[in-house]
Amino acid sequence: MTRPAAQAVEWVERLRGRGWQAEALPLIGIAGAPDPQAVQAAWARLHGCRAVVFVSPNAADRFFAARPPDQAWPAGVLAATPGPGTDAALHAAGVPPELRVQPAPDAAQFDSESLWQQLRGRDWTGGRVLIVRGDGGREWLAERLREAGAEVDFVCAYRREAPRLDAAQDRLLRAAIAEPHRHLWFFSSSEAVDHLQACCQERGLQPAWHDSHALATHPRIAARAAALGCGQVVEVQPSLEAVSAGIERSIQSLAP
Template identity: 30%
Template structure:
């Protein structure tokens, strides 16, 4: 795998952690964050939701930023959180944050997306109570599929939006320059919004960059990438480091 030279596009802090993990197995990477996490100001409605956290049958956390910012809110108002309450995360990395906090958390064994979480038996068990209530912690403008499906299953769903994702400012041509200067042969994205930012920043260089292997976290994002014209899309079936490494092992390195 040491022949891979990858572009990492996650928020800066996550790029650093992933780059270190890749370096341990001899993979070169360069980072160009295409997402910046901007926490949202707390509103009176959000404060009321956190203060009534114990009334929810389940709490679902969709991302690592949502986990970190959500737990900050919990710390602010709950000296002793309701640890007996079932929590759920879309992926293992998000789940690990909640588990380390001491929460009873479950995540899908396979897949890092809403579809995989909705198939988890324990989530169905959490909804099998009279008048189930679910709280979703997410970013601004997140996917509605999870909430709409839970409502269709009979749950009252509240949503707590904790942050927005922004495209960091990069000079024109920055993406192409990094790829060429570092002789990169693969691109890694972690979300649909990251893919959209990649396409936006690529601009007129997209016809060349779309020829590179593009590693994505889920079938949904894979389909988005193909619709944008990406020619070699690799679905890692997860956004974590282990999923990426598994995909790299089974994907041929492009011939220079």
């Protein structure tokens, strides 16, 4: 499980509950906001927004970690997310369900495009929208909102970093590279694929990528894993049922 540490541990527990031998190997590090004052300022002007878009669970967690004491989520301000994992983080933070917006449960993908299908029918003329994200990211949704008449601002609530593997994680990486048929990579970010390649290069490892197997939660991520050379890449929705089914689909080819 290559997601950032907090989400990786959660997924490991869920998959182990289904009987899978899951391990966490976080390949994206998460650090604090480069400008904490900017996050505080965003909270101060939240009441003037028509909507706030959180691009990931880390965006939601880090933004709410900076919430001023006793400040509730403003009435009437939508909280939008690209998928159920981020929506769950908003639920845990206490955002009312009637103010949360996410893609339809049967959406082909959980991404900005699917979220826009839920937002596009609303009146955005003159409305302020805040997008909470890490350092950088896609501009696609911001462009659609601006075309619809919204004023879009960004706030960086966290920074993504290269992973810093401890000794146990280093051993796990080496084992996965040495025995590709016994390991299945779970990628929910193209950046994790890039970091995996970099980690191997730093250690002088020479993976047999064509023998490697992976699950990917989006076509763009699957394409990046395929470009790395992974011999088998299965696309899955980021839900426990879909991931379990994807593992089942991979079992036969995982055998030597």
